[in-house]
Amino acid sequence: MLSKTATLALPAPPKATPAAEKAYRHVKQLVLTDELPGGTMVSEGDIAARLTMSRTPVREAFLRLETEGWLRLYPKRGALVVPVAAGEAQSVVDARLLLEVHAVEALRNRDERERLEARLRASIDQQRDALDRGDIDAYAEHDTEFHLTIVAGGGNPLLTSFYVTLRERQRRMVARSLWRDEGRARAFVDQHEHLAAAVGAGAVAEFRVALRRHLDHAHLPERAAEAGEAR
Numbered sequence: 001m002l003s004k005t006a007t008l009a010l011p012a013p014p015k016a017t018p019a020a021e022k023a024y025r026h027v028k029q030l031v032l033t034d035e036l037p038g039g040t041m042v043s044e045g046d047i048a049a050r051l052t053m054s055r056t057p058v059r060e061a062f063l064r065l066e067t068e069g070w071l072r073l074y075p076k077r078g079a080l081v082v083p084v085a086a087g088e089a090q091s092v093v094d095a096r097l098l099l100e101v102h103a104v105e106a107l108r109n110r111d112e113r114e115r116l117e118a119r120l121r122a123s124i125d126q127q128r129d130a131l132d133r134g135d136i137d138a139y140a141e142h143d144t145e146f147h148l149t150i151v152a153g154g155g156n157p158l159l160t161s162f163y164v165t166l167r168e169r170q171r172r173m174v175a176r177s178l179w180r181d182e183g184r185a186r187a188f189v190d191q192h193e194h195l196a197a198a199v200g201a202g203a204v205a206e207f208r209v210a211l212r213r214h215l216d217h218a219h220l221p222e223r224a225a226e227a228g229e230a231r
Contacts, residue, residue, distance in 0.1 A: 153199075
């Protein structure tokens with residue numbers, strides 16, 4: 001029986017070689033930015049040639065990506081980029097809504113609200129700058145950081161850690177929903193302005209409604225369009 005002070009020593013995961021790490025980051029970036037859309041087949045040879053390396057580190061990277069759920073490997077055929085599952089967008093939207101609204105509710109006073117609003121407006125400036133430069137990928141990263149800043153502002157590290165696990169799925173969905181449409185991206189930034197103002201004013205109910213609309217437009221465009229027609 002373990003004593004109260006005893007700890008279980010878990011084996012550390014094997015450290016990837018520099019080449020395998022490079023291949024892993026490269027392929028994951030292609031998946032998250034939708035340059036390798038769901039349903040695409042990709043081979044070790046293609047990636048190895050692109051990165052001018054042998055297939056061995058690429059194979060290691062593919063195995064790691066399969067473990068994380070991004071790829072599905074087929075011997076002698078290559079790897080399939082796993083499509084976004086049916087209902088996954090809705091699940092992510094619901095989780096984000098709960099976490100972000102809770103964070104705003106947790107702000108205790110006007111100073112906290114104003115400090116968070118200032119950080120959000122700095123992020124908005126970065127988003128606009130990225131769009132002015134035509135860098136949609138940088139915009140997507142700043143978009144993710146904007147929402148993470150809201151959750152972190154609630155001061156609950158456990159919820160913030162959970163939110164971080166959603167970041168990559170969010171980033172992939174943002175890339176999919178934008179489809180390189182700069183006009184939609186600029187509309188999202190305008191919605192961020194509304195969210196930041198609601199945070200600063202402590203208008204939680206207004207924030208909740210605006211956030212739901214924003215997330216639906218970003219990740220569930222068909223449902224958002226139906227809602228617009230209904231109005």
